[in-house]
Amino acid sequence: MPTVLIIDDNPAVATALDTLFSLHDIDTRTASTPEDGLAELERNPVDLVVQDMNFQADTTSGEEGVELFKSIRARHPDLPVILLTAWTHLEAAVDLVKAGAADYLAKPWDDRKLLAAVNNLIELSETRRELDRHRGQERRRRDTLLGDYELCGLVFADPATEAALTLATRVAASDLPVLITGPNGAGKEKFAQIVHANSQVRGGPFVALNCGALPSELIEAELFGAEAGAYTGATRAREGKFEAADGGTLFLDEIGTLPPAGQIKLLRVLETGRFERLGGNRERQVKVRVISATNADLPALIAEGRFREDLYYRLNAIEVRVPPLAQRPDDIVPIARHFLPSGKSLTDEAERALRQHAWPGNVRELRNTIQRAALLARDTVIEAADLGLPSSSTGALAAASNNADEPDRATIEAALERAGGVLAQAAHELGLSRQALYRRLERLGIRRE
Structure with a gap:
């Protein structure tokens, strides 16, 4: 079950939130002070924090809530936090959202809005963890290739x-x-x-x-x-x-x-x-x-x-x-940098232009393009214009990307099977966002499980 940490010094508020979440299959932990909340986070990881903005009855500044959020952010930068605020703390809450808080809700809160925000953030956290696991697996596989085999400078x-x-x-x-x-x-x-x-x-x-x-x-x-x-x-x-x-x-x-x-x-x-x-x-x-x-x-x-x-x-x-270069876009910029002479570099715009080109000549064309640009560029920094790519060259790759957004049923089902049903991993393989994959599943009538 997903877990939410409630940090609020009002027992009635903590009990109401605990009851609401429990009725919707969300586990809860509670803390009545910022110190207890931070200690609980160190002991037991959670998916989400719901915190009050004010912990002292004789003040209305919300400074305690601000400091608590900053501490959580510093120690757990990826942990989503929802702020519960009275109208007197609204300005501070808005500033914290700009600083990275996931959302804020005014007291008294709307149960449906709170549950929707919590469920969305929990799903986002699950997706992030799945992607992190997937990237970790990719790193381990890549490290194995680099460490155990001779790759001839590839x-x-x-x-x-x-x-x-x-x-x-x-x-x-x-x-x-x-x-x-x-x-x-x-x-x-x-x-x-x-x-x-x-x-x-x-x-x-x-x-x-x-x-x-x-x-x-x-x-x-x-x-x-x-x-x-x-x-x-x-x-x-x-x-x-x-x-x-x-x-x-x-x-x-x-x-x-x-x-x-x-x-x-x-x-x-x-x-x-x-x-x-x-x-x-x-x-x-x-x-x-x-x-x-x-x-x-x-x-x-x-x-x-x-x-x-x-x-x-x-x-x-x-x-x-061996796939064509257009089907392995993450290789384009690293290979381009590899072909750069010593002392030369690419601007961000040049790298974007390289990624957008269709590369019908594949790695050989990319090597020639970089070598020519390095020779003709007036500075050590190569601009997009130095590459000499036609302005229409982005069309083929853009079309390929658009086609990749519409994989057929067999392709999606095969990706889901390889990913063991992990939607985030399947979406990554298909080159889709998770939301785009959801929409495609619904249109094709493919059951999510």
């Missing part, structure tokens, strides 16, 4: 990035192939480096190949090597990426662009660890952890006959999805 603050990192570090110790998906510029290679750095082959080489950066006639030679004379211009034998990565990790970016012949050979290497160089007939054996990445829809390519289904399932033993 800068992050957003829960979406943290979730992807948690999965990447968990699967790193296995030898299963990992498929990293996400848009260009989101940091897929950085995640591949993190998987390698926390794997059993972290002492071996990390070799990267962008399959989309080479013509199809050369990709097989790059992957598997080639003997002299295997193709025009091959004047000497050369090893491929698989041989270079033996005992370590091979990262294949843009795997969706791999030509059919290369797909067949890659599938065989993944299954047996064996291959032949282009133009050769000697079978070679390697032990390589393969991590692949793509920004393409591989199931769609399979349906079109452009990517082998068996290869897809072989590569996709574990999928790690």
Whole structure:
């Protein structure tokens, strides 16, 4: 049950409040002096304080109530306080509300108004505690990631990035192939480096190949090597990426662009660890952890006959999805600060402009924007105008935020299940205020429990 501390030197008032709250399932504690009230708060935490403004019959200044409130505020800054005041103390009560008091009610009070104020403040306190617990859990998870794993200098603050990192570090110790998906510029290679750095082959080489950066006639030679004379211009034998990565990790970016012949050979290497160089007939054996990445829809390519289904399932033993930067907004400013040259800083307006931009080019675009602004800015402080962002660039992210305010039933129910029914945590995950989530639950007919 929620608990309210009543601090009032009038026994009749204390009894009336105790009876009123008890009838509405609110537990109470009472104290008749400011000193007793402060001592009670030290012994037993409560959800709310209802305090009188005057504790001396021969004075009407309300100074005792003012001092009591200041003491409570100093010792318990987040504890809501409702003031009960006579008309002679009204001005002092208004000043205290400006100083942080939750509300004030004149004596004699209206039971309905008092109960409404108390229930609203108790619910607010519960929400704050839930959010504090949620933030505490986030901090502990982040501390675990930072303390127990090598993150290769990755800068992050957003829960979406943290979730992807948690999965990447968990699967790193296995030898299963990992498929990293996400848009260009989101940091897929950085995640591949993190998987390698926390794997059993972290002492071996990390070799990267962008399959989309080479013509199809050369990709097989790059992957598997080639003997002299295997193709025009091959004047000497050369090893491929698989041989270079033996005992370590091979990262294949843009795997969706791999030509059919290369797909067949890659599938065989993944299954047996064996291959032949282009133009050769000697079978070679390697032990390589393969991590692949793509920004393409591989199931769609399979349906079109452009990517082998068996290869897809072989590569996709574990999928790690790196969200676009627009879906992890808490990362934007920390990453921007990371890219700032020493001695440079961002104004508040510049940081707001960064958060409002949609970042279609993701982290790569953000890095280029910061580096350009740092070069062109006339001062060490970078203004919003120095960023060179189009004035209309806020539209895409604003639209995404508006869409986030209208999640569907399945999304809400899944968030509630992950949050164990804790509405504040579910609202935080969905990017909604608690009130917005309540309204959505009512519109969709979803039971709160």
